[in-house]
Amino acid sequence: MKSPLSIELAEKIRDSGPLRFDLFMQSALYHPEQGFYSSGRTRTGIQGDFLTPVSTGPVLGQLLARQADEWHTALGRPSAVSLLEQGADRGWLAADILNAIATHHPELREATQFHLIEPSPALTDQQRKSLHTQQELFPIHWHQNLESFSPNNTPCFFYSCELVDSFPVRLACHRNGFWHELFVSSSGGHFYWTEQPATSDLLNELKRWNVPKVDGFTAEIRPFASSWIRSLAEKIPQGIILTLDYGLPAQDLYHPSRAAGTLVALRRHRRTVDPLQDPGNQDLTSHVNFTELIQEGEKAGLRSLGLTDFSQALTRLGTPLFSDETTLPEKWTRNFQHLTHPGFFGKTHQILVQGKNLPESFRPSILKSPTL
Structure with a gap:
C-alpha cells in the first residue's frame, strides 16, 4: 500500500509535471506530517535508521561544553551568552551539553540562555521531554526558524550536528557533452528519474565549483546552504559557529573519482x-x-578559523582529560573511541569553525595541536 505522501507526490507530478529532485527531497524529509524528519518517528540509534555521533553516547556533548566554556573565557566571561542548536532531533546533544555545563562549568551555567531552532511540532515535543530536567537549571527557548530567534546583542555559540547534509539538493548529470538536471516522474504508483536540460543558474553553480565535464558524472548542488550560512552570519552579533557534518572541500567533493555523486538513501x-x-x-x-x-x-x-576532522578535533578537546590523574570510565573511553576512530566517525565527519567579532588571538582548542 502506498503511503499518503507517495500518493500526494504522485498527484502533484500528475497535475504539474516532473518534479525537480530538491523539491521531491524537501517533501520526503520535511513534509509537515509525513516527512522523514518531521514525523517524530525514531530515526537515530540502534532502533532507528542510522547511528549519529550523538546517539553513541554523551561524550560529544561533554567535549563541546568544554569548547563553549573556553570560548566564554576568551570573551572575558560575559554575564549573558546564547547557546543555539539547529536540527536537534530529539534533543540528546543539547541535554549532554547542558548537563556538562551544569556539572563542570559553573560560570558558563550562570550566563547561558539556551535556544533551539525547530520547525517540527512533533520534534519540539520530544525535545521538551528530553530537556525536562535541564529546564529547571537553564532558560530554554524554542523557535520555529532562525528568523524568529533574537540574540538580544549577546555573544552566540551556535552548533549543528548532521544538519546541512539533509538540506535538499539539485542533481546534475553530464551526458553526451551536456549537463542535464534530474527530475522525478511517476507512473503506476512508482517514481522514476527523468532529465531536462540544465538551467542557467544550475550551470553557473557547476562552473563555480569546477565540476568535471565527464560523461556520467553526477553532482549535487545544495541551493539552501548559501542563504543559510549568510542568514546565520547576519543574525549573530558576535560568536562562534560549529558545523559538524560529513563532507569535503569542493575540490575533493567534485573530484573525478566521485563521479557517482554522494547522494545516499538509508x-x-x-x-x-x-x-x-x-x-x-x-x-x-x-x-x-x-x-x-x-x-x-x-x-x-564570518572569519574562517579552520576545518578539521573528528579524530583531530575531539582528541584536542579531550587531551586534558586523558592527562588528568583521574581514570576515565571504560564506557566514556569507548564512546570517545567511536567518535575519533577512523573506522567510525573519526575521518568521515568534519567540524567547520567560523567566528564573528572574536578576539584576533583566540584560537579554539578544537583547532589547536594537543600537548601532553
Whole structure:
C-alpha cells in the first residue's frame, strides 16, 4: 500500500509535471506530517535508521561544553551568552551539553540562555521531554526558524550536528557533452528519474565549483546552504559557529573519482537501492560542500578559523582529560573511541569553525595541536 505522501507526490507530478529532485527531497524529509524528519518517528540509534555521533553516547556533548566554556573565557566571561542548536532531533546533544555545563562549568551555567531552532511540532515535543530536567537549571527557548530567534546583542555559540547534509539538493548529470538536471516522474504508483536540460543558474553553480565535464558524472548542488550560512552570519552579533557534518572541500567533493555523486538513501542501517522509493520512510543525504559554507560565510562577515576532522578535533578537546590523574570510565573511553576512530566517525565527519567579532588571538582548542 502506498503511503499518503507517495500518493500526494504522485498527484502533484500528475497535475504539474516532473518534479525537480530538491523539491521531491524537501517533501520526503520535511513534509509537515509525513516527512522523514518531521514525523517524530525514531530515526537515530540502534532502533532507528542510522547511528549519529550523538546517539553513541554523551561524550560529544561533554567535549563541546568544554569548547563553549573556553570560548566564554576568551570573551572575558560575559554575564549573558546564547547557546543555539539547529536540527536537534530529539534533543540528546543539547541535554549532554547542558548537563556538562551544569556539572563542570559553573560560570558558563550562570550566563547561558539556551535556544533551539525547530520547525517540527512533533520534534519540539520530544525535545521538551528530553530537556525536562535541564529546564529547571537553564532558560530554554524554542523557535520555529532562525528568523524568529533574537540574540538580544549577546555573544552566540551556535552548533549543528548532521544538519546541512539533509538540506535538499539539485542533481546534475553530464551526458553526451551536456549537463542535464534530474527530475522525478511517476507512473503506476512508482517514481522514476527523468532529465531536462540544465538551467542557467544550475550551470553557473557547476562552473563555480569546477565540476568535471565527464560523461556520467553526477553532482549535487545544495541551493539552501548559501542563504543559510549568510542568514546565520547576519543574525549573530558576535560568536562562534560549529558545523559538524560529513563532507569535503569542493575540490575533493567534485573530484573525478566521485563521479557517482554522494547522494545516499538509508533505512534500518542499510543503504537502499532507490532514493525515490517510499518517500518519507527513508533518509536522504549527501556530503556537505564545506568550501561553499566558508566562502559564503566570509562574504557575510564570518572569519574562517579552520576545518578539521573528528579524530583531530575531539582528541584536542579531550587531551586534558586523558592527562588528568583521574581514570576515565571504560564506557566514556569507548564512546570517545567511536567518535575519533577512523573506522567510525573519526575521518568521515568534519567540524567547520567560523567566528564573528572574536578576539584576533583566540584560537579554539578544537583547532589547536594537543600537548601532553
